[in-house]
Amino acid sequence: xxxxxxxxxxxxxxxxxxxxxxxxxxxxxxxxxxxxxxxxxxxxxxxxxxxxxxxxxxxxxxxxxxxxxxxxxxxxxxxxxxxxxxxxxxxxxxxxxxxxxxxxxxxxxxxx
Amino acid sequence: xxxxxxxxxxxxxxxxxxxxxxxxxxxxxxxxxxxxxxxxxxxxxxxxxxxxxxxxxxxxxxxxxxxxxxxxxxxxxxxxxxxxxxxxxxxxxxxxxxxxxxxxxxxxx
Numbered sequence: 001x002x003x004x005x006x007x008x009x010x011x012x013x014x015x016x017x018x019x020x021x022x023x024x025x026x027x028x029x030x031x032x033x034x035x036x037x038x039x040x041x042x043x044x045x046x047x048x049x050x051x052x053x054x055x056x057x058x059x060x061x062x063x064x065x066x067x068x069x070x071x072x073x074x075x076x077x078x079x080x081x082x083x084x085x086x087x088x089x090x091x092x093x094x095x096x097x098x099x100x101x102x103x104x105x106x107x108x109x110x111x112x
Numbered sequence: 113x114x115x116x117x118x119x120x121x122x123x124x125x126x127x128x129x130x131x132x133x134x135x136x137x138x139x140x141x142x143x144x145x146x147x148x149x150x151x152x153x154x155x156x157x158x159x160x161x162x163x164x165x166x167x168x169x170x171x172x173x174x175x176x177x178x179x180x181x182x183x184x185x186x187x188x189x190x191x192x193x194x195x196x197x198x199x200x201x202x203x204x205x206x207x208x209x210x211x212x213x214x215x216x217x218x219x220x221x
Contacts, residue, residue, distance in 0.1 A: 041213060042212055090154060
């Protein structure tokens, strides 16, 4: 059982480029989340999805979009990357929004 | 909004006990989580408290006082592998988590 996978593991991106971070879970969890983790700031919620077909905004949604076409996949898109989006991005999932969250291995993104 | 405070760093000796405090001021409260994160890895779930009191799980225990907005994570019989960051997270009434910045624990031989 893989749990949660994220791709790519790391990426260097030129400012202004479009980028999609992929997240797939095989646990049939209903809820999925995207966080960014920056030194000294901890994990901050970008977007979430309580169930397939629905999404919501977290604490820092600007510059990011998500979709949830099915239960397993929750991609995060940066439409036009900026240097302030340099961060480590974690995808997470939970059986329901009441349960503990399981995290993927992360994507380290550098925007130059 | 949520304001979650925990110490930045702590150092302890192998075999000792360390207590990591977390204080929070939140607009809603629906449980408190502790996660462990080794350098370069994903956070992993350690414990959950929603009622006041102590929850024990092996060498790790977590305590909650809702009236004081306070929790601690107690790590006993420290091992070198316990060197990691420990993240305190509060769940709000919309079931969303807000995380503290994390406490980096270094275990020395």
